[in-house]
Amino acid sequence: MNSFRLEVMTPSKLFYRGDVELVIVTTLDGDEGFMAGHIWACKLLTVGELWIKEKDAGKDEWRIAAVAGGFIDVKDSIVIYTDAVEWSEDIDMERVLSEKAKAEDWLAAHTDADEESDEMKNARLMLQKAETRTNVAGGGKRH
Amino acid sequence: MATESIQDIKRRMKSVSSTERITNSMKLVSAGKLRKAKAIFEKTNENSHYITNTIGELFNSSSEVPQDYLEGSREVKITAYIVVTSGRGLCGGFNTNIIREAQREIDKDWEPPVIIAIGSKGKEYFEKRGYNVQSSYLAPPESISFLEAKELAKPILDMYDRKEIDEIMLIYTSFISTMEQEVKSEILLPFKVENDPELITDTKFIEYEPSVEEVFNYLVPKFVEMKIYSAVVESATCEHAARRMAMENATDNAREMLDTLNLNYNRARQSAITDEIIEIVAGSEAQH
Numbered sequence: 001m002n003s004f005r006l007e008v009m010t011p012s013k014l015f016y017r018g019d020v021e022l023v024i025v026t027t028l029d030g031d032e033g034f035m036a037g038h039i040w041a042c043k044l045l046t047v048g049e050l051w052i053k054e055k056d057a058g059k060d061e062w063r064i065a066a067v068a069g070g071f072i073d074v075k076d077s078i079v080i081y082t083d084a085v086e087w088s089e090d091i092d093m094e095r096v097l098s099e100k101a102k103a104e105d106w107l108a109a110h111t112d113a114d115e116e117s118d119e120m121k122n123a124r125l126m127l128q129k130a131e132t133r134t135n136v137a138g139g140g141k142r143h
Numbered sequence: 144m145a146t147e148s149i150q151d152i153k154r155r156m157k158s159v160s161s162t163e164r165i166t167n168s169m170k171l172v173s174a175g176k177l178r179k180a181k182a183i184f185e186k187t188n189e190n191s192h193y194i195t196n197t198i199g200e201l202f203n204s205s206s207e208v209p210q211d212y213l214e215g216s217r218e219v220k221i222t223a224y225i226v227v228t229s230g231r232g233l234c235g236g237f238n239t240n241i242i243r244e245a246q247r248e249i250d251k252d253w254e255p256p257v258i259i260a261i262g263s264k265g266k267e268y269f270e271k272r273g274y275n276v277q278s279s280y281l282a283p284p285e286s287i288s289f290l291e292a293k294e295l296a297k298p299i300l301d302m303y304d305r306k307e308i309d310e311i312m313l314i315y316t317s318f319i320s321t322m323e324q325e326v327k328s329e330i331l332l333p334f335k336v337e338n339d340p341e342l343i344t345d346t347k348f349i350e351y352e353p354s355v356e357e358v359f360n361y362l363v364p365k366f367v368e369m370k371i372y373s374a375v376v377e378s379a380t381c382e383h384a385a386r387r388m389a390m391e392n393a394t395d396n397a398r399e400m401l402d403t404l405n406l407n408y409n410r411a412r413q414s415a416i417t418d419e420i421i422e423i424v425a426g427s428e429a430q431h
Contacts, residue, residue: 009193010289011187011289011368013186014190027352028353039348039350040350074350079193081197083293
């Protein structure tokens with residue numbers, strides 16, 4: 001199968017670089033897969049899962065990571081830029097659970113808070129991130 | 144130098160050599176920190192170039208760019224200056240250079256500027272002179288995280304959106320080599336579109352999702368955050384390089400002084416011995 005070069009970047013490091021056949025990301029409209037020869041595009045990503053099928057990988061061999069939003073730049077090669085990203089095997093479940101509990105506590109204590117306030121958005125985002133990471137650590141939602 | 148007693152010279156030698164020991168160890172510490180900061184800087188530099196390029200391409204290839212962020216969309220009256228200095232001294236002309244450049248830019252304006260100080264040296268300077276220091280970041284710059292840079296950028300961007308400021312200028316020290324650093328000032332917003340024909344011929348159809356504006360509204364703040372983050376990281380690298388140089392010079396000076404003092408000490412000791420011999424000889428001659 002045709003492959004292309006994929007790079008995943010964060011502000012402080014190059015997270016991944018390699019030849020891949022298929023990459024699946026979560027855009028604002030839902031999951032979307034990109035293969036070699038895709039039309040040029042620039043799309044925003046939400047908190048979600050990143051699935052990478054490396055070149056010459058077997059049918060069900062995926063590398064899975066949790067992404068904290070960002071954007072994907074599709075040209076002849078694809079670059080994903082994100083603020084934070086973690087491989088599924090590197091996720092520290094203890095930390096995820098404590099963050100999740102913190103966010104839930106906050107939401108429970110502030111049920112009357114303004115839906116549009118920054119704190120509210122932050123708490124919801126934290127919860128969403130924790131859930132995504134829990135899913136990813138468990139092998140992703142496609143498993 | 145016979146006027147100086149052997150005791151005095153000895154005392155001075157002791158104080159100079161302990162200074163030398165301090166500056167030398169500070170030099171070694173700075174060299175280690177420099178190596179660490181440089182590694183982070185090199186990685187960040189690559190990424191920030193990538194993001195800046197993407198945004199540049201986007202600006203050039205799209206006709207639906209929100210005008211608010213482009214040059215010429217509003218009259219520039221109030222400028223916000225982000226001045227990146229260090230939090231600690233003993234680094235030669237590092238802070239002086241950056242503050243001098245900032246002051247020069249500020250003196251060109253008619254309206255009072257808004258200042259965002261990164262590093263306590265800049266904050267102290269501008270506060271003492273009665274400028275409006277909007278916010279500051281005072282932790283050591285080499286340990287800044289992207290999240291902190293993001294929080295730093297947010298109020299500035301909000302002010303820009305509310306039209307309280309019309310221009311954002313970043314003043315920082317740029318790293319050329321371990322021996323050479325240069326003060327740079329850069330306008331972050333409004334964005335200057337280079338209508339570079341080379342870039343424009345390269346436009347293929349690009350799909351934007353959800354829309355050009357949305358992508359844009361995400362990328363512009365990201366661009367500013369990224370710029371601030373990489374400037375702070377770069378400046379930290381420069382600070383350590385500058386301190387290493389300053390400490391190396393101080394160590395060299397101290398060693399030179401020690402050499403001279405050592406020579407004087409030997410001379411003084413020798414002349415004391417000569418004096419004693421003369422006394423003995425004179426005494427024994429007188430007995431004859």
